Amino acid sequence: MDTDVKRRRLQLFEQLCRDRGIPATVQRRAILEAVLGLTTHPTADAVFSEVSRRIPGVSRTTVYRTLDALFAMGLIAKASHAGSAVRYDPNTSAHHHLVCRNCDAVIDVIDERLDHVPVPDTSLVGFVVTDHQVQFRGLCKNCRTKEDEP
């Protein structure tokens, strides 16, 4: 992620904490920095590994709780796709995903044309649409080469 964006996100974090009168702890800063530094849409466990390097004694529980908190503050996003574990995403603006059906890797897609797909008429079922996301499924580079050599 761009250094400038990171810096601003961290400043936003500090401000949101001040506004709400909640402590900006070492752990929280480190966990936010870890997500901002990973481009792999890490699972909570992957974030835990990364953070453990900087704060050796940190607990998994704190990572889970903090990821939830950062998500609630709008500082990070959840990547919604099938798979055993939830994945987190530093990119909070509208974007789409390539999802590998073999290894569950998630790659960002930025394409304005996808931000304006036709919204179906959902008045019959009483559903209110606020948001949408396009998922492209297929095979990533790694898994493609693996399938070629059986």
Place this chain on the structure above:
Amino acid sequence: MDTDVKRRRLQLFEQLCRDRGIPATVQRRAILEAVLGLTTHPTADAVFSEVSRRIPGVSRTTVYRTLDALFAMGLIAKASHAGSAVRYDPNTSAHHHLVCRNCDAVIDVIDERLDHVPVPDTSLVGFVVTDHQVQFRGLCKNCRTKEDEP
């Protein structure tokens, strides 16, 4: 699900089993019928409950194993969206979903316009797209009324 479609799906199941020389057991038939009969994109546990009614002694393990097998045979689909449990879908053809961000309910969307969204250029990352799905997020009827009365 339409009775005719159900009947044909069950026939297809019998034939696939014969072709592959694998037994079409009572349990498998019942599990397939259960998924075809539920329009709620049931979790494995919901399928288990439904099947238990017809086959009182059936085990969760068999339900999990069979859902996997039916998926591998292309007889049912997995609904890919964030949430703790995997959900199964009798509709195996291209379609899209409304996902409630409050209760995780999944509702089918059939809209041809969504079947032809622009496919982004993924040659740079070496990803081969085979498929896509649009997810509309928002609030379902139930959760909307709940939020109105806090």
Place this chain on the structure above:
DNA sequence: TTAAGTGCAAAAGCTTTGCGGGTAG
């Protein structure tokens, strides 16, 4: 000071695995 956060241990929810006995083809 004091409300909130942290770590630990334990539990909960979903799913998979190993194994002995049973059953469809």
Place this chain on the structure above:
DNA sequence: CTACCCGCAAAGCTTTTGCACTTAA
């Protein structure tokens, strides 16, 4: 007959919860 399936129990992985101690504001 024989390969495959079934149910049971146990374990695995991700995530949540309760509680005593610590820390940021």
